[in-house]
Amino acid sequence: MTATTTAPPEPTKSGFRANGGVRGWFADLPGVARWAFLLLFAVLAYLLPYVGNIPGIGPQIITTGIDWPSALFDMSYFVLLALGLNVVVGFAGLLDLGYVGFFAVGAYSVALLTSPDSILHTKWAWLASVPVGLAVSMVAGLILGWPTLRLRGDYLAIVTLGFAEIIRIVATSTDTLRGDRGFTGVPHPPGSGGGKPIFGVADATPYFWLGLSVIILVILGVRNLDRSRVGRSWLAIREDEEAAEIMGVRTIKYKLWAFAIGAFIGGLGGVMFAGEQGFVNSDTFVLQFSILVLAGVVMGGAGNITGAILGGALVSYIPDRLRGISDPLFHTDLYGFRFAIFGVVIIVIMIFRPQGLIPSRRRAMELRDREKEVAPIE
């Protein structure tokens, strides 16, 4: 019997990753070449503030009317948040509509510890307050997650939404958090070069570089987590929670992990935001912010790190880019319509690529199965 059975074809070296396309080609490259490419991308990313100097295409890319490095920094914390939310939504499959809550916790922790307006009067340096801010964000994630992770799907969504709204309302209405008067004088990150501080107020480029460096570290961490036991548990939970539980995955534990790591990255975004702006008030942390980041993650391709980066960047870039373009109909600045246009863009992207722009391979394959599964009656 055994002699007649033909051996199954040898699986390719890198398994399901290497099934054609740019990514298949990329995965088939030798390790050194892969890292060289990634390094090249990183270097190019660091050079982004100077993209406007490229003749011809440069001025098309940058947004006129606002400071391009500032726009890049905004993009960088959106990307960071998208990476964090991708852990929660994309990897673990937990729908979180209140992600801005953790961003707020991070920013307010820094503001409370450093600002002269704070009732704590500690006036720490920015760097000293960062670990505290991150720890507080993570604890906030655990506090929110522990009672609520027993809820499923859309119930979890509304509870997380409620959590973010409660944080916003507390920030708006209590004297301790100063509402929309906010905290002024939050110190900038440390360091000086040539007698001047590196992180000043005039030029946002160093902040962008800082954000980019943090993003690279986060990418490395998240990518390794995704490939570890934790990542496989998330995958199992996302696909079928009951089955995962029966197979011995401690679902609550790993869901809490996802929440805590997501909260940590969200807090990271918050402390950076506070450090760059020097000012924190309650107007920043509105529900739309969470929604935008979520739209970025899903639009880019939930469960895929590259997709989350692209999505996060687009969410920040598209509305900004509409500034200074006058529309033919009303002859006003399209910037007023930025979110309206953005809404339409989201719909169009999702209709043509429901799996996201750069979907995770596994998800794309699942979707293909779904399309075959049932022919919907229309």
Add this chain to the structure above:
Amino acid sequence: MNFSGLIHDFGPLTVTGLTQGAIIALFALGYTLVYGVLRLINFAHSEVFLLGTYGCLEMWGLFGLDENSATPSTIAVIGLLVLGLVVAIAASGVTALVVELVAYRPLRRRNAPPLAFLITAIGASLAISESTGVITHRQNKGVPSLIVQKSVFSIGNMHVTNLQLLIITMALVMMFVLDRFINRSRLGRGIRAVAQSPDSAALMGVNKSRVISLVFLLGGLMAGVAAVMYVLKIGTTRFDSGTLLGIQAFSAAVLGGIGNLRGALLGGLLLGLVENYAAEVFGSQWLNAAAFVLLVLTLLVRPTGLLGESLGRARA
């Protein structure tokens, strides 16, 4: 903390709470209906409501009425109210159908993952509310004073005004009609069948996409009524009114058990009451926070809401 105020004003607070709750409940029905059938949080429902408020205001504007004009005669008021209702219902219903057609149907045809629906819903909501914001210059739009509020009857210090009575009665009537429709009519049976099992229902000859359109339309109708009640009560509308009230309405739907019509009514009324009590005790800035705390606490004890899900199957 103002507990004595709560005890002293318990009656009036209850009436205002019930009025607010009735509007929220009508609004919540749209979320619950769509969720019951499609398992989809229809984020764009808040904009269905929003266009309802603008619809009736534009209608009244055609008669030269704005927030400064004098109250017309009783017969004219009744006529205007009916016209306003019709236009608001039409505006909301059409919006709901268009959103379904543009944002959801293409995805359904491709059998897209649930998250994709959620994101197009968000996109549709953004597109509509922001366009409204730009067109109206993000200004408040005032409402003509059609109904002069006067006390109809009172128990102790609880005075019930004609407007409050109208809103609560209207909401209850609409709820009753909808409940009968879903539970008694042939179309309602189709809705329940699709909610229980879309595929089996389709095999039994139920036209699934027609049922889905019908569900969106029904939600829109209810939102239209809620919109008229809302402008009469609040006296103003704005491009983000829908989103702000929508969060509460969605909470109410979840609180009562999303997908459950009676749950939406219960959740709405309860939410209205608790918000009003909390606003009195803690101050009005805590109104929404109280709603969410109530929601979270309820879900911890009853993870599928107060009455559970009944329109559709139990969730996995």
